[in-house]
Amino acid sequence: MSAESLLPVPAECDIDPERRTWLLATGAMGAAAVTAVAVPLVSSFAPSERAKALGAAVSMDPLTVAPGEIKTVEWRGQPVWVMRRTPDMLAALEHVEGLADPASEVKQQPPYATNPHRSIKPELLVAVGICTHLGCSPVNLPQGTTNTSVPADWKGGFFCPCHGSTFDLAGRVFKNKPAPTNLVVPPHQYLADGTLLIGEDGSGAT
Numbered sequence: 001m002s003a004e005s006l007l008p009v010p011a012e013c014d015i016d017p018e019r020r021t022w023l024l025a026t027g028a029m030g031a032a033a034v035t036a037v038a039v040p041l042v043s044s045f046a047p048s049e050r051a052k053a054l055g056a057a058v059s060m061d062p063l064t065v066a067p068g069e070i071k072t073v074e075w076r077g078q079p080v081w082v083m084r085r086t087p088d089m090l091a092a093l094e095h096v097e098g099l100a101d102p103a104s105e106v107k108q109q110p111p112y113a114t115n116p117h118r119s120i121k122p123e124l125l126v127a128v129g130i131c132t133h134l135g136c137s138p139v140n141l142p143q144g145t146t147n148t149s150v151p152a153d154w155k156g157g158f159f160c161p162c163h164g165s166t167f168d169l170a171g172r173v174f175k176n177k178p179a180p181t182n183l184v185v186p187p188h189q190y191l192a193d194g195t196l197l198i199g200e201d202g203s204g205a206t
């Protein structure tokens, strides 16, 4: 996965505070974690300003996400990551040690994502990219990163530069970190292989 430029923070102040928080955090984390890989925002799939204000579900095409890549969709002012995990990444999930809630017993995900990979389709992670400690935006640190904030046997995952919480490639938080819970998996469903709807899953939960 090639390094991408960091998300720009709009100079104007006419965006809502919640969105501004994660945009600013995204910029800050890039400075703090030089080997981190920034996540591109899928702006072409963003709903209208009015729809966003209403918290409408948003759709994107997961087929455009390459193996190992993450794209970010904005939903309710929050960044939602869509990551296509490779077979090696999925295999590594089975051997991650030191997780605080490996079986996702704390309800941070819908029932259909309460499984080891925390997703509907094993290869596709859909998670809110906001740290469950104080709301910073974690960065993606792939396996083999030279960032010394994670252990040498790091299998890939996410690192929050604000206070050092770490999460695996299923968004499961490691023990003894400030973040109390796994990353949130939002309600979502696949209307077709090329259509992922985030924010609405047909169950009535949003």
Ligand code: FES
Binding pocket: 131, 132, 133, 134, 135, 136, 160, 161, 162, 163, 164, 165, 178, 179
């Ligand atoms: S906000 Fe992420 S560790 Fe504190």
